Amino acid sequence: MAGQAMSKQGAMAAALVAVLFSLSSASPVQWGQLDPHFYEHSCPQAQQIVASIVGKAHYQDPRMAASLLRLHFHDCFVKGCDASLLLDSSGSIVSEKRSNPNRDSARGFEVVDEIKAALEAACPRTVSCADILALAARDSTVMTGGPGWIVPLGRRDSLGASVQGSNNDIPAPNNTLPTIITKFKLQGLDIVDLVALLGSHTIGDSRCTSFRQRLYNQTGNGLPDRTLDVSYAAELRPRCPRSGGDQNLFFLDPVTPFKFDNQYYKNLLAYRGLLSSDEVLLTDSPATAELVRLYAANQDIFFQHFAQSIVKMGNISPLTGVNGEIRKNCRRVNHS
Structure with a gap:
């Protein structure tokens, strides 16, 4: 049985690597100072190493794909895509892992550590932690059935973190739609990017504490959210009571919790979006x-827009050239 499991795991990783090689052979694309061929000579096996470890992690824990994808989002929305999220607290650095959006829910750091160790063994001080996050996000999407895309590379790693930025800049589950639109706009992302990127909620989980108010007190009057399907609310309440069970x-x-597809949007149309920040895409703006x-009607268009938008997001304020550094350990800056 163990041999069969390893064989299946290896086949999954090999299939992902084949997809990635087909992408990398596409015509060159450049975004700002980033280039998909950045490691072509300095570490040609970099993408294969990342894909292999992401494939193994996904096989061992089906939740991990969503967690790795989320790390890329939460990193890019704070100071740009610079791996600031990965830093542990040390010296003058207060880790973004302590912020409200990350404290109880961010995970996958050990997988990033494993990827970084393998890359350091193959190509010392060459591949940045920020690029690892970007590649792992793509690989996690492909591994769960979603679209692939060419990842522009060449990001460098930050020398600091911002808990305040993490608390303020990352969209929250209870934010109003105008607030969410503003937070995306400040990153150079438009409404298409917003609706497409929130489609990443087609995989992953959320905690009871992130949506409890929809079940019991959405507007402060003690009543459930009128935009939440009554039967769905009844399914949620036993494990998300008025008090307790915060981390459930x-x-x-x-419907398809481990498959990257367009079911998320079909759920919204049925008023079965779990988070308020999900359902408002349908209820609070004709454009969204x-x-x-x-x-919901065309998965191919969703996949196309998602791929374009996540590449655009991955180009938020990257450190390049002589800025930042290439961390040897993603959890700490090199001089510490």
């Missing part, structure tokens, strides 16, 4: 609602 996990997409309907 719920699928963001209970039109995109929800488009993606």
Whole structure:
């Protein structure tokens, strides 16, 4: 049985690597100062190493794909895509892992550590932690059935972190739609990017504490959210009571929780979006609602827009050239 499991795991990783090689052979694309061929000579096996370890992690824990994808989002929205999220507290650095969006829910750091150790063994001080996050996000999406894309590379790692930025800049589950739109706009991302990127909630989980108010007190009057399907609310309440059970996990997409598809948008149309920040895409803006309907009806267009938007997100304020550094250990800056 163990041999069969390893064989299946290896086949999955090999299939992912084949997809990545087909992508890397596409025509060159450049985004700002980033280049998908950045490691072509300095570490040609970099993408294969990342894909192999992501494949193993996904096989061992089906939740890990969503966790790795989320790390890329939470990193890029704070100071740009510079791996600041990965830093542990040390010296003058207060880790972003302590912030509200990350404290109880960010995970996958050990997988990043494993990837970094393998890359350091193959190509010392060459591949940045920020690029690891970008590649792992792509590989996690492909591994769960989603689209692939060419990842522009060449990011360098930050020398500091920002807990304040993490608390303020990352969209929260209870933010209003105008607030979420503003937070995306400040990163150079538009409404198409917003609706497409939130489609990543087609995989992953959320904690009871992130949506409890929808079940019991959405507007402060003690009543449940009128935009939440009554039967769905009844399914959620036993494991998400008025008090207690804060850390209980719920699928963001209970229909196909481990498959990257367009079911998330179909759930929104049925008023079965788990988070308030999900359902408002349908209920609070004709422009975002039109995109929800488009993606629910056409998965190919969703995949195309998601791939374009996550590449755009991955280009938020990268450190390049002589800025930042290439960390040897993703958890700490090199001089510490």
